[in-house]
Amino acid sequence: MSAQTPASESDRTTLATVRSIVGLRAAVAAWRREGLSVGLVPTMGALHAGHLALIRRSRADCARTVASLFVNPTQFNDPKDLKAYPRDEAADAALFAAEGTDLLFAPPADEVYPAGFATQVRVTSLGDCLCGATRPGHMEGVATVVAKLLNQVRPDVAYFGEKDFQQLQIIRRMATDLDLDVTIAGVATVREPDGLALSSRNFLLTPEQREIAPALHRALSAAAAELAGGASAGPAMEAARAAILEAGFRAIDYLDLRAEADLAALEGPDRPARLFAAAWLGDVRLIDNEPVESGG
Amino acid sequence: MSAQTPASESDRTTLATVRSIVGLRAAVAAWRREGLSVGLVPTMGALHAGHLALIRRSRADCARTVASLFVNPTQFNDPKDLKAYPRDEAADAALFAAEGTDLLFAPPADEVYPAGFATQVRVTSLGDCLCGATRPGHMEGVATVVAKLLNQVRPDVAYFGEKDFQQLQIIRRMATDLDLDVTIAGVATVREPDGLALSSRNFLLTPEQREIAPALHRALSAAAAELAGGASAGPAMEAARAAILEAGFRAIDYLDLRAEADLAALEGPDRPARLFAAAWLGDVRLIDNEPVESGG
Numbered sequence: 001m002s003a004q005t006p007a008s009e010s011d012r013t014t015l016a017t018v019r020s021i022v023g024l025r026a027a028v029a030a031w032r033r034e035g036l037s038v039g040l041v042p043t044m045g046a047l048h049a050g051h052l053a054l055i056r057r058s059r060a061d062c063a064r065t066v067a068s069l070f071v072n073p074t075q076f077n078d079p080k081d082l083k084a085y086p087r088d089e090a091a092d093a094a095l096f097a098a099e100g101t102d103l104l105f106a107p108p109a110d111e112v113y114p115a116g117f118a119t120q121v122r123v124t125s126l127g128d129c130l131c132g133a134t135r136p137g138h139m140e141g142v143a144t145v146v147a148k149l150l151n152q153v154r155p156d157v158a159y160f161g162e163k164d165f166q167q168l169q170i171i172r173r174m175a176t177d178l179d180l181d182v183t184i185a186g187v188a189t190v191r192e193p194d195g196l197a198l199s200s201r202n203f204l205l206t207p208e209q210r211e212i213a214p215a216l217h218r219a220l221s222a223a224a225a226e227l228a229g230g231a232s233a234g235p236a237m238e239a240a241r242a243a244i245l246e247a248g249f250r251a252i253d254y255l256d257l258r259a260e261a262d263l264a265a266l267e268g269p270d271r272p273a274r275l276f277a278a279a280w281l282g283d284v285r286l287i288d289n290e291p292v293e294s295g296g
Numbered sequence: 297m298s299a300q301t302p303a304s305e306s307d308r309t310t311l312a313t314v315r316s317i318v319g320l321r322a323a324v325a326a327w328r329r330e331g332l333s334v335g336l337v338p339t340m341g342a343l344h345a346g347h348l349a350l351i352r353r354s355r356a357d358c359a360r361t362v363a364s365l366f367v368n369p370t371q372f373n374d375p376k377d378l379k380a381y382p383r384d385e386a387a388d389a390a391l392f393a394a395e396g397t398d399l400l401f402a403p404p405a406d407e408v409y410p411a412g413f414a415t416q417v418r419v420t421s422l423g424d425c426l427c428g429a430t431r432p433g434h435m436e437g438v439a440t441v442v443a444k445l446l447n448q449v450r451p452d453v454a455y456f457g458e459k460d461f462q463q464l465q466i467i468r469r470m471a472t473d474l475d476l477d478v479t480i481a482g483v484a485t486v487r488e489p490d491g492l493a494l495s496s497r498n499f500l501l502t503p504e505q506r507e508i509a510p511a512l513h514r515a516l517s518a519a520a521a522e523l524a525g526g527a528s529a530g531p532a533m534e535a536a537r538a539a540i541l542e543a544g545f546r547a548i549d550y551l552d553l554r555a556e557a558d559l560a561a562l563e564g565p566d567r568p569a570r571l572f573a574a575a576w577l578g579d580v581r582l583i584d585n586e587p588v589e590s591g592g
Binding site (some may be wrong): 021025116117118119120121122123124125127128136143144147148151152174177178180181262276 | 317321353412413414415416417418420421422423439444447448468470473474476478488558587
């Protein structure tokens with residue numbers, strides 16, 4: 001572990017890596033003694049440009065950036081999904097290094113969940129709708145592992161993508177409620193030129209499915225524009241559902257209009273609102289969300 | 297707030313008091329800049345010699361001691377119990393001050409639970425038996441408020457009485473599981489000369505009930521001695537139950553032999569074990585526990 005001497009050049013290709021919480025804390029403590037600020041970018045690996053945008057934001061804001069790489073088993077409600085989740089630490093480490101990440105925290109599962117582990121963090125209401133309703137235990141798994149990670153690293157700022165907007169809001173609520181002394185920063189979704197939100201799950205799509213996938217965002221954008229123009233939510237969202245299924249998605253888990261702040265279900269965009277959707281392309285579940293301008 | 301210049305004489309009678317998390321953090325941060333260690337003694341007030349033993353332990357271990365006083369509504373499953381809970385901040389502050397406490401944190405409820413609060417911390421298994429089974433929501437309330445408090449103060453050590461042994465073990469588990477960088481210290485139960493465990497609820501007993509109350513500890517001690525001597529658990533615990541009811545307790549919520557480490561139910565003291573009991577004297581619910589020597 002050479003975390004005591006982090007390189008800051010953005011062109012290096014190796015990256016100081018720690019696998020224990022003790023090693024992580026020692027590295028962060030050394031930075032703290034120098035008075036340096038610390039940003040954290042939690043990931044499950046399978047990096048894409050969305051993750052790298054988080055690293056860039058952290059590097060712009062903070063003197064040092066820690067990335068974590070941990071495929072958290074407790075947030076997978078489906079063992080098949082956990083098994084299929086793409087993993088390539090060497091490739092991920094090279095991408096983190098190229099972006100100038102200062103330290104990679106890549107713990108084994110038993111470092112995160114030792115024998116006897118028994119604690120769950122749950123955010124009610126925010127965590128009970130959308131993916132919380134369709135993926136039992138998922139949001140508890142996320143809230144718990146992020147609470148741990150925030151306590152392990154104790155960063156000044158932690159960065160999360162708006163693509164997982166419900167997760168972002170749950171983490172904000174959890175960090176506030178548990179008095180974690182950290183800023184939770186949301187970073188705008190990065191998209192392919194055809195509008196598809198970047199996601200590690202996109203790697204699992206067949207070429208045919210990849211062609212169909214942008215229909216999800218297209219439908220959300222069209223409905224968001226209609227709602228912003230004053231259309232009623234019912235017909236606009238029905239049209240979006242039909243368009244998604246017609247494009248070739250197998251099923252829709254949800255397509256909802258909800259308030260940004262508390263994810264309350266809305267009849268119209270009378271306060272800051274987003275359309276949220278989760279839909280299945282074969283065995284791959286994609287999610288996306290789109291802000292809706294209020295008024296009309 | 298004069299927390300920056302804490303008095304250390306044990307005979308002072310006023311005490312620096314903060315009511316906001318911001319004020320608390322500023323006071324603790326000032327100590328940290330001086331390199332001072334910090335102990336925390338969480339209380340719900342209604343102080344007795346058991347609490348003061350926690351303060352003394354903290355003062356022996358740590359350079360500065362914070363006491364908190366907050367009657368946490370979320371851990372009361374019964375609104376009547378919350379309403380009846382004894383409250384006298386001025387008297388408590390004088391007792392804390394006399395023991396040399398450096399800072400009192402006594403927040404109002406909306407500082408701890410602002411509008412929109414939605415997070416619960418739950419310790420499974422450990423939290424599902426004993427008082428967790430008989431007081432729904434109680435242990436979640438405790439685990440959540442203590443997680444918050446540990447994050448608010450960030451002490452080196454936090455002190456809890458062994459009288460609430462299940463609570464102590466839940467807090468240990470929670471602090472370990474959530475990677476809170478703190479030592480949880482258990483302090484032996486303080487008892488009246490007749491064996492009654494000190495408890496804020498003792499203040500609610502009538503003189504007649506106060507006469508009866510030591511029967512709880514007497515029965516646990518007798519059963520623990522029998523078990524240590526090799527007696528079977530069944531008859532020894534039946535005798536304890538009968539003695540408690542015969543003495544004048546109205547009902548027994550539980551009387552269990554359990555492992556200290558994980559509170560698993562035991563048939564005999566084949567590993568470090570305790571007898572745990574909760575019983576009702578009129579409308580007052582008393583709890584106690586007694587270690588059982590293994591072997592026999």
